[in-house]
Amino acid sequence: MTAMATLEAIPVANDPMLPQAYIVQHVDKETSDTFSITVDPEDGVQHCSFKPGQFSMLWVFGVGELPISISGDPAERGRLVYTVRSVGKATNSLVSRKPGDGIGVRGPFGTGWPLEIARGRDVIVVAGGIGLAPLRPVIYEVLQNREQYGRLVLLYGARSPGDVLYRKELATWARQRETQVLTTVDYGGLSWHGHVGVVTTLFKYARLHPSRSVAMICGPEIMMRFVTRELELQGLKREDIYVSMERNMKCGVGFCGHCQYGPHFICKDGPVFPYERIRPLLDKYEL
C-alpha cells in the first residue's frame, strides 16, 4: 500500500480574520465577462507572498467578501493578481474598481499545487474555463525555473473562442522550449481555426510520459471527473494527480464550516487535494 500524499496549508502570516488594505493598480479585461485585477499593499510593505494554488478572501467594502484564487506571478513579491468572472453583485463590484481604489485582502489561504513533488518531473496542467486562473502561477513557476522541471504540457478547454483566457500568454507559452500548449473550445465559429471538442479530446494530441509526470487539474467538477479518468487511461498513477476544488469559502481557516466537503474543509485542507484523497467523494452528487 502506498502512502497517500497530503498537502499542508501554509500558515497565514498576519491575523487571518483581519483584511489588509490593498490598492487597485489596474483592471484588465480578459473576456467579455472576466477581468484580472492587480493590487499592491497600501503600506508598500511586501508582506504577502503566496504559493501557486492558494486563494484570498477579497473584501469589497459595503458589498461583500469573495474567495478568489491568485492568478499572478509568485515571483512578483507583494503584488497580487486575481482573475474574476463577473457573475453577480459582488464580482461586478470588484471588477468595477478603478486604479487607486482600495479593497481588503485576507489570506492567502489553503494548500498550494505540489511543486516540490513536481520538481524533476513533467508537469501536465489541465484547465477548464476560468480554472486556468489558479494554474497560471504554476506555469509561471515552471517556465521561470525551467531547469528544475521536465516538460510542461498544458491542455486548456474553454466554452467558445471568446471565452479563452490569457490568449497572448498562451501563444507565448506555446513557443517556450519543452512546452506543449493545446487549446480547445466546445463551440467553434468561423473565425476559430483551432481545435473544437471538449478538453478530454486533447489527450490524443498530447505528448505525455505518464511514468514521470505529475498532473494538476482545475475546472468544473464534472470536467475534472472526466479528465482524471482520461489521465488514468493514459497511464498516470492516481497518486500523481492533483485537483483543485471549489466550495463556498467564508472564513478561510476552517472555522465556519461553509466549505465542508465530506470530512474536509476546502479552505483549509484544500483547495488543492491529492486526487486519491478526494476521489471517493467526487462521485457523490449529494456533496
Add this chain to the structure above:
Amino acid sequence: METLERIIAEHPFFAGLESYYTGLLTGCASNVRFPAGSYIFKEGEPANHFYLIRSGKVALELFPPHDRPITVETLEQGEVLGWSWLLPPYVWTFHGHATQETRAIALDGKCLRAKCEQNHDLGYEVWKRFAQLMVRRLHATRLQLLDIYAVK
C-alpha cells in the same frame, strides 16, 4: 518510401492488427490529399469512404438553415474521419471540411464492407475499433452538451 500497408499498420487506429488483415485493408486503400478550405464530403452525400488522417485538420460541420456553419469537432493527425460508410443508409450526416491541407489514407467503404462480410474475423477487428471510437466520441459529445463552462 512508405507503403500504404505500412502507413495503415502504423496508424494508431489499427495498432495491433495482424499483418494479414492490414493486407486486406490495403486492397481497399488509396492515398488522398485535400487542399485547405475544400470539403471532403457534404451532409446527405453517399458515404463511400472513411479516412485515416495523416496530417492537417478536418472540421465536422453542421449547417443550420439560414445560419453559419457550426463546427462540432475537429480531427487531426492520428484520428479517423467518418463511420457513416459502416451503417445503412451510408449517407454523411455532417460536412467534412479540410481547414488545413490534409493528407489521409482513404478506405473504400463498399470494398471493405464486402471483405468484412466474407471474413468475419476482419469484420470483428474493424467493428471493435469503430465501436471504441464511437463510444469515445459519444462521451465527448455528452460532456459537450452539458455546457460545463456556462454561468449557472
